[in-house]
Every structure is written in structure tokens, then in C-alpha cells.
Amino acid sequence: MSIKIGIPRALLFHKYSTLWITFFEELGANVIVSEETNKRILNEGTNNSVDEACIPVKLFHGHVLSLKDKVDYIFIPRIVGLHKGEYICPKFSGLPEMIKYSLKDLPKIIDTEINFIKSIEKLNDTVQSIGRYVTNDNKKIMYAWEKAYENYKMDNLRLNEKFLDINLSNNKKIMVMGHPYNLYDRYMNMSAIDKIKSKGLNVVTPEMIDSVTINENSKKYKGKIFWAFARKLIGTTMYLIEKNNIDGVIYISSFGCGIDSVVGETVERIIRRESNIPYMLLTLDEHSGEAGVNTRLEAFIDMIKWREKDENNISAHG
Ligand code: SF4
Structure with a gap:
């Protein structure tokens, strides 16, 4: 046996x-x-x-x-x-x-x-x-x-191809960032990705961007990168800013994560300083309520749609 x-x-x-x-x-x-x-x-x-x-x-x-x-x-x-x-x-x-x-x-x-x-x-x-x-x-x-x-490489290639398809679409695109276990465990993030898609938006995650692009872009960051997760998330951020074809970024973090308190803050700082892409941090723990998560997601998505229609894409964060 x-x-x-x-x-x-x-x-x-x-x-x-x-x-x-x-x-x-x-x-x-x-x-x-x-x-x-x-x-x-x-x-x-x-x-x-x-x-x-x-x-x-x-x-x-x-x-x-x-x-x-x-x-x-x-x-x-x-x-x-x-x-x-x-x-x-x-x-x-x-x-x-x-x-x-x-x-x-x-x-x-x-x-x-x-x-x-x-x-x-x-x-x-x-x-x-x-x-x-x-x-x-x-x-x-x-x-x-x-x-x-x-x-494993084939899986990654399929994700990279999906990203190319999304780039060709006219729908709004949201980058959902964070550690893979925060992004892909539907129970823990209360199906955040499915909820965004159900509103007619495309979702991109760091796993869809090929590793060569992420590595090259992470080198543009002036600070030192010590953590494996940081290279991926900061490389993704630098890439988004350069391409400027993402309509919003949602960073999903776990309450009490020491790495996220540094990396998440760095990502937010770069986005706010170097772009006017709207950004939202969603911190989850075992007590997070679904109603609260839904409200925040809906408000963020409404803001992105409204921003294009009425505000000509002015900065969403002052
Ligand atoms: S502390 Fe943060 S990076 Fe470390 S295992 Fe927990 S969630 Fe992951």
C-alpha cells in the first residue's frame, strides 16, 4: 500500500x-x-x-x-x-x-x-x-x-497569460496584493476576489506577473529588500506605477503580521508618493465580520467607478 x-x-x-x-x-x-x-x-x-x-x-x-x-x-x-x-x-x-x-x-x-x-x-x-x-x-x-x-512552471505561465488577457480588456482592473495565503484562502478573506469580480472588475494578483518582470522592477526600489515577500510585493508595486494601467490596489493583510507592517507600509508609501492610484488596506483576523468587509469593498469599488465619471481621475488620497 x-x-x-x-x-x-x-x-x-x-x-x-x-x-x-x-x-x-x-x-x-x-x-x-x-x-x-x-x-x-x-x-x-x-x-x-x-x-x-x-x-x-x-x-x-x-x-x-x-x-x-x-x-x-x-x-x-x-x-x-x-x-x-x-x-x-x-x-x-x-x-x-x-x-x-x-x-x-x-x-x-x-x-x-x-x-x-x-x-x-x-x-x-x-x-x-x-x-x-x-x-x-x-x-x-x-x-x-x-x-x-x-x-509548477506551467501553472505560472498560465497565470502570466491570464494577465496578458486582462490587460487587453477594457474593464477596470484592481490589483489585490498580499501573501498568497491571504489572497487565495476564500474563507479567510471572505471571497474578496470573487466579490470584486462580481462587480464587473478584473482582478490581478502578484502571481500573475512573471518573476523576471518582478525582479527587474524590484531593483528600482532604492531601499534594501531583506524579505522574500517584500521583493515580490515591492517589485509588483514598481511595475504598476510604471505601467499605470491599474485602477486601484487592495492590500490584504493579517492582523499581527510583522512583515506586513513594514512591507504593507512601504507599498502604500510608494503608491501614494509616486502615483494617484487609489489604495486600500484590508486587515483581517478571526473576528473580522463579513458585513464590514463587504461595505469597505463596495465603497472602494464605487469610488473607483465614480472617480472616472466625475473627477477625471484626480488623486484619491490627497
Ligand atoms: S507573521 Fe506575517 S509573514 Fe509571518 S507567517 Fe504570519 S502572516 Fe505570514
Whole structure:
């Protein structure tokens, strides 16, 4: 019988799902992804994690619990850095310990370290040590990785093409920015993206812009960029300003996120200083009410439509 590997549908799953699922499936594992976020998962996560954790990390606890009795292993890599010279939020490197400390009687955890801060040279070793949880066949592991990476690249290409299509459309365009788990977990953001689309606007996210464009544009920022998330979000911001074909920016943030308090503020400052694109920060936590989120989204969308009609696109923020 094949090994069952559980992957929590939380945090960086929202960016790397194709990569991880393809990799383990190509190795012959039976991959079980936790169900979509719901009230029970959120409550279990908040009740079984430390108070100081941000909401995406609490939610991760809930997803791990929902896999607990269904799998042989749970994939919780210790992510230290994904790109040379850039750190990721420290919560990712402490995640396996946080989970082991807070949740009891879990299956074995695949907690291989992923650390490419100094160089990408360790990639093969990292891939091999994760793959060995399923097989000792080195060739099979490398083949599975190549297939997984190919599928991941195809996913990204499809997103890039979607962006080109949106650019050709005459509809208004809103950039929704933030960490992938804040953008793509519909329960947590109360389907913000679907709600914007239902008003006849197009939605663009940073994942739709190709990485070469983001990297090139991030270099235009004069300050130093330490964080992996920051390069993507600041690069996206510089690109938007240069192209000037976005009608509004909504930044979705989690309450208590230290990285967002710096990166979100930087993004807002650049947009307000260098453009007149309307900007709104939407900070969410486990107590956010849907009515309040709807009201803010509707007011922002109305303002964008009204602004074109009556104000000839004058600055929306003074
Ligand atoms: S970046 Fe922010 S939201 Fe994400 S894990 Fe770190 S503190 Fe939490």
C-alpha cells in the first residue's frame, strides 16, 4: 500500500501546491490535502496554538489537526529561505517545532530544512532528503522533482497569460496584493476576489506577473529588500506605477503580521508618493465580520467607478 502524505492547505501551499503534490505523487505516494478552510478548522487552529501566532499560522494548526488520523506523514518543511540573500518570515522556520509543541499524537512530520539563502546548490540534497521519505531510488526522486517543477512552471505561465488577457480588456482592473495565503484562502478573506469580480472588475494578483518582470522592477526600489515577500510585493508595486494601467490596489493583510507592517507600509508609501492610484488596506483576523468587509469593498469599488465619471481621475488620497 502506498504511503499517505498529508499536506495542510495553508500558508505556502497556496503558492507551491502543484509542486508539492506532483512531487509526492510522482514518487508513488498517496497525497491527501486537508479540506478547504472552514469554521471548524479555524476554531481548532486558534484553540490549539499560542496566542501570539498570526492568524495564518493558527489556521495552519487547524489544517494539521484535520489530517491527523488520515495520513502516515505530514509535510511541514522548515523553510528558512527560498532565494539567495533573502530571509522568509521566521515563523516558517519555527513551524515544525511550533506544531510538535502545540499538537500531540501527530503522525511523523517531514520537516526537512529548505534553506537557499546562501545558494541554490543545496537544492538537489534538499529534494533527495524529502524524497527519501517515500523511496530510496535517487533517480526516481530527481525525475519526480523535474516533473513537479515543470508543472509548477506551467501553472505560472498560465497565470502570466491570464494577465496578458486582462490587460487587453477594457474593464477596470484592481490589483489585490498580499501573501498568497491571504489572497487565495476564500474563507479567510471572505471571497474578496470573487466579490470584486462580481462587480464587473478584473482582478490581478502578484502571481500573475512573471518573476523576471518582478525582479527587474524590484531593483528600482532604492531601499534594501531583506524579505522574500517584500521583493515580490515591492517589485509588483514598481511595475504598476510604471505601467499605470491599474485602477486601484487592495492590500490584504493579517492582523499581527510583522512583515506586513513594514512591507504593507512601504507599498502604500510608494503608491501614494509616486502615483494617484487609489489604495486600500484590508486587515483581517478571526473576528473580522463579513458585513464590514463587504461595505469597505463596495465603497472602494464605487469610488473607483465614480472617480472616472466625475473627477477625471484626480488623486484619491490627497
Ligand atoms: S509573514 Fe506575517 S502572516 Fe505570514 S507567517 Fe509571518 S507573521 Fe504570519
